Structure formats: structure tokens, C-alpha cells
Amino acid sequence: MSLLRQTFSGLLLAALTGPLLAAPAQLGPRPFFLVDDMAPSLLRQELRACARQTQQYTRRDLAIGHRGAPLQFPEHTRESYLAAARSGAGILECDVAFTKDKELVCRHAQNDLHTTTNILATPLAAKCTTPFEPATFDATGKLLTPARAECRTSDITLAEFRTLRGKMDASNPAARTVAEYLGGTPSFRTDLYAGPSSGTLMTHAESIALFKRLGVKMTPELKYPVVAMPFDGFTQEAYAQKLIDEYRAAGVPPSDVFPQSFHQPDVLHWIQHNPAYGQQAVFLDDANTVADLPTREQLKAYKRAGIHIWAPPTFALLTTNAQGRIVPSQAAKDARAAGLKLITWTLERSGVLADGNNGFYFQTIDSAITREGDVMNVIDVLAREVGVIGIFSDWPATVSFYANCKGLP
Structure with a gap:
């Protein structure tokens, strides 16, 4: 390998493995x-x-x-x-929580996957402590019971955790569907950086x-x-x-x-x-x-x-x-x-x-x-x-x- 190529290879390796930013x-x-x-x-x-x-x-x-x-x-x-x-x-x-197989992961709470990830829109929703329950309303449209769910890191294994994507922490209490429930981001925040190709847990x-x-x-x-x-x-x-x-x-x-x-x-x-x-x-x-x-x-x-x-x-x-x-x-x-x-x-x-x-x-x-x-x-x-x-x-x-x-x- 030429000296030039050796130098370039060294610089590339440093860029890939050295300190970022x-x-x-x-x-x-x-x-x-x-x-x-x-x-x-x-x-x-x-x-x-x-x-x-x-x-x-x-x-x-x-x-x-x-x-x-x-x-x-x-x-x-x-x-x-x-x-x-x-x-x-x-x-x-x-923030550190643990999975079903006792591996440590970064989550603000052990039981926030339903508001901070897409778990309810995946097959793993069936493993949640409380699967999604839609809001109920009276005949006039008044909210009677808010939508709810509870999904814990300890409900799933690390391998299953890795399949999820992060989203902005929010939920819609008036949701009738999972898609509606996963919304509700406060207006002073943004969903601009919460797309399907981001949110890497x-x-x-x-x-x-x-x-x-x-x-x-x-x-x-x-x-x-x-x-x-x-x-x-x-x-x-x-x-x-x-x-x-x-x-x-x-x-x-x-x-x-x-x-x-x-x-x-x-x-x-x-x-x-x-x-x-x-x-x-x-x-x-x-x-x-x-x-x-x-x-x-x-x-x-x-x-x-x-x-x-x-x-x-x-x-x-x-x-x-x-x-x-x-x-x-x-x-x-x-x-x-x-x-x-x-x-x-x-x-x-x-x-x-x-x-x-x-x-x-x-x-x-x-x-x-x-x-x-x-x-x-x-x-x-x-x-x-x-x-x-x-x-x-x-x-x-x-x-x-x-x-x-x-x-x-």
C-alpha cells in the first residue's frame, strides 16, 4: 500500500472510530x-x-x-x-430502565413506551401491560373516559425493544384509534424530526x-x-x-x-x-x-x-x-x-x-x-x-x- 493510501486509510479510520462532532x-x-x-x-x-x-x-x-x-x-x-x-x-x-430480560435501556420511565414509541402500532402492542383502550363519549360528544394504555420496557425483551422507533412524548386523551392516540404533540414542540427513519432507540x-x-x-x-x-x-x-x-x-x-x-x-x-x-x-x-x-x-x-x-x-x-x-x-x-x-x-x-x-x-x-x-x-x-x-x-x-x-x- 502506498504511503498516500496508508495516510488516507488512517484518516478514514480515525473519522469512523474517533470522537464525533x-x-x-x-x-x-x-x-x-x-x-x-x-x-x-x-x-x-x-x-x-x-x-x-x-x-x-x-x-x-x-x-x-x-x-x-x-x-x-x-x-x-x-x-x-x-x-x-x-x-x-x-x-x-x-434515563435507565430495564427490559424483560433485565437489559438496561434509555427511557424516561419504565412505563412510557406507549407515549414515547410506536409500540401501539406494532404487533408488540399485544404484550403491553394495558393494550390500547379508546376514549368513550356520551351522546353529546362529551368525553367520558380518556383513551389509555400502558406499555413497559419490562413487557418486552431487548431484541423486541430494538424494533421500536422513538416519537415525541405525547398522547391524545380523546383518541378513538391508535393513530389518534399516538398524536397530541404540544404545539411548542415539533414532529418534524420524528419520522419513520429516525427515532433510533x-x-x-x-x-x-x-x-x-x-x-x-x-x-x-x-x-x-x-x-x-x-x-x-x-x-x-x-x-x-x-x-x-x-x-x-x-x-x-x-x-x-x-x-x-x-x-x-x-x-x-x-x-x-x-x-x-x-x-x-x-x-x-x-x-x-x-x-x-x-x-x-x-x-x-x-x-x-x-x-x-x-x-x-x-x-x-x-x-x-x-x-x-x-x-x-x-x-x-x-x-x-x-x-x-x-x-x-x-x-x-x-x-x-x-x-x-x-x-x-x-x-x-x-x-x-x-x-x-x-x-x-x-x-x-x-x-x-x-x-x-x-x-x-x-x-x-x-x-x-x-x-x-x-x-x-
Whole structure:
């Protein structure tokens, strides 16, 4: 083989097996639209000046791809992960569930296949815990019972799971047919990237291999099962351990992994039995209101137990002051005082803002959200005043742009 051909072959092999997307992040127009939509402020001036610069934007760890980039791409699919990395996410999330044969796969819940995949339109629908049941109506057309179904990863084998395609997470409660039920995508999202040739589902191990090639860090969430545990002899502890074992088998250093769970015993298992990986274990908080948040003493107890990172929903870390400005909440101050690092979830998931009712994630600061651009103020307070180390987002470019402009990791 000539030297020229040897050189070309080497370059081709590197392109096929080396890190993907080594190019700078491609942020697209959304971050710049949000900056232009901000009310006049010093922050707006700074971000607009940054936007005018001809700099290269790079991926940032502050931007965590929540399920990938599900604002536009079907969650937990290869296409969604690629979009998240391209748009600047430095960390990507695989939510982990298990199949009937106890293999780990990327799904937000063990029982969401009926809303996030095409399973109901395939022969595998017969294996669902609850096959499709159409909505019923009275003689006037009033909805009596909504359409329903429940399909679990544990209903099918890994081989069967691989035959499915991902779709945007949605369902139509008024559906009379499977085709109608599989619709219902919110208007602020899109089905443009959810065609039959996309929506590639992934195992946990496949996500690890992809993330390594992308050169990003990883934050797997162990989803609590809806089936009784042990499942066919598979204990909760074995489930938690298998997640870590797949990172070990892939040679991923603990510094690149942030394992997370809402179930505290999972986090403590990692800390006690896998201390290298447990150092970055994330205890997720499922509080629905401020009243549900842990007390100062409980936060201190987390730290004493070896938990270093607490991850509550965004509303938990923010409030407004007497002037109506967004500021750190008492819970945020208490967590920092306890020595905890903070991650929060989730931006770009509330649809159109400034409608006076922005829902769960902004419940403590809704009065301060008056336009789309105010999301940049939210990011600024989270990063600069609360001091979070990561922000989950359904469209990571928004956070990545801010982090690039502020010189944050």
C-alpha cells in the first residue's frame, strides 16, 4: 500500500472510530432570539455584545441535555443525543430502565413506551401491560373516559425493544384509534424530526459508547421501577450496580459520570459500594411545591451521608425579592451552607412563557417572567448567584450560549 493510501486509510479510520462532532457547538438562532427579546438590562447588553463577536462556541458542562434535546427531537434517541451535543451540551442524560430480560435501556420511565414509541402500532402492542383502550363519549360528544394504555420496557425483551422507533412524548386523551392516540404533540414542540427513519432507540451501553465518541460527560438516571422488586430475581441493588458496571466495562472514568436517582438508597449504594463513581452521585429531589422541600437539617444530613450533589427542580432554588427581582431561595442558601453542590431541572420545557401561568418549573418566580427573554435572567441567577454546576435543558443551546459568554465550564 502506498504511503498516500496508508495516510488516507488512517484518516478514514480515525473519522469512523474517533470522537464525533469535534467541531464547535452549533447554537442555532434560539439563544440569540431570547437575548433580543430581553428587557433592557446590563445582562442583555453583555449577552448582545457576546452574540456580535465572531467567536467559536464550544460545549459546556453547565448545559445538560435533558433526555437529549426533546424540545424538537424524540427523547432518548440517538438523533436527540446528537442534536444536544451539537447544540452545546457538555453532559448528556440517559434515563435507565430495564427490559424483560433485565437489559438496561434509555427511557424516561419504565412505563412510557406507549407515549414515547410506536409500540401501539406494532404487533408488540399485544404484550403491553394495558393494550390500547379508546376514549368513550356520551351522546353529546362529551368525553367520558380518556383513551389509555400502558406499555413497559419490562413487557418486552431487548431484541423486541430494538424494533421500536422513538416519537415525541405525547398522547391524545380523546383518541378513538391508535393513530389518534399516538398524536397530541404540544404545539411548542415539533414532529418534524420524528419520522419513520429516525427515532433510533438506544441501550444504556450504546449511549455510553456514543457519548464517549461525542466527547461529553454522562449523567444516567436510574428510574425507579413500576414493577415489584425483585423482578424475576433482579434486585434494586443489582439494578443500581449494573448501571455502574456498564461504565466500568466501557472504561469511562468516574470523573465523567454523574449517576443520579430520586431514590436515596440508590445514591447511598453507589457511595458505599462504588465510592469513585459515588463521589459525583446526584440525589434528585421530587418536590412539587416549596412545602415539600427538605429542611436545613435534612440538607445537612445529606452531606453527612456522603451525598455531595443535590438536584431539585428549578423553582426550589429561586424566589423573588421585594422589588420583584429573581433571587436565590432559602433552600438554595441552606444547601450551599450545608456544603452541597447544586444541579437543577428543567429549562425549555414550559412552552411559551409570559402567559401568566408558566407552570411547575417557574412557580416561585412566575411574576418575574413577563417575556421569552426572561429565561436568560433565570439562567443568570442560577449560575451567578445560586452557583449551580449544571442546568438540565430540553434545548441545551440556550444554557451553552450563556456559559460561553460568561466563560463558565
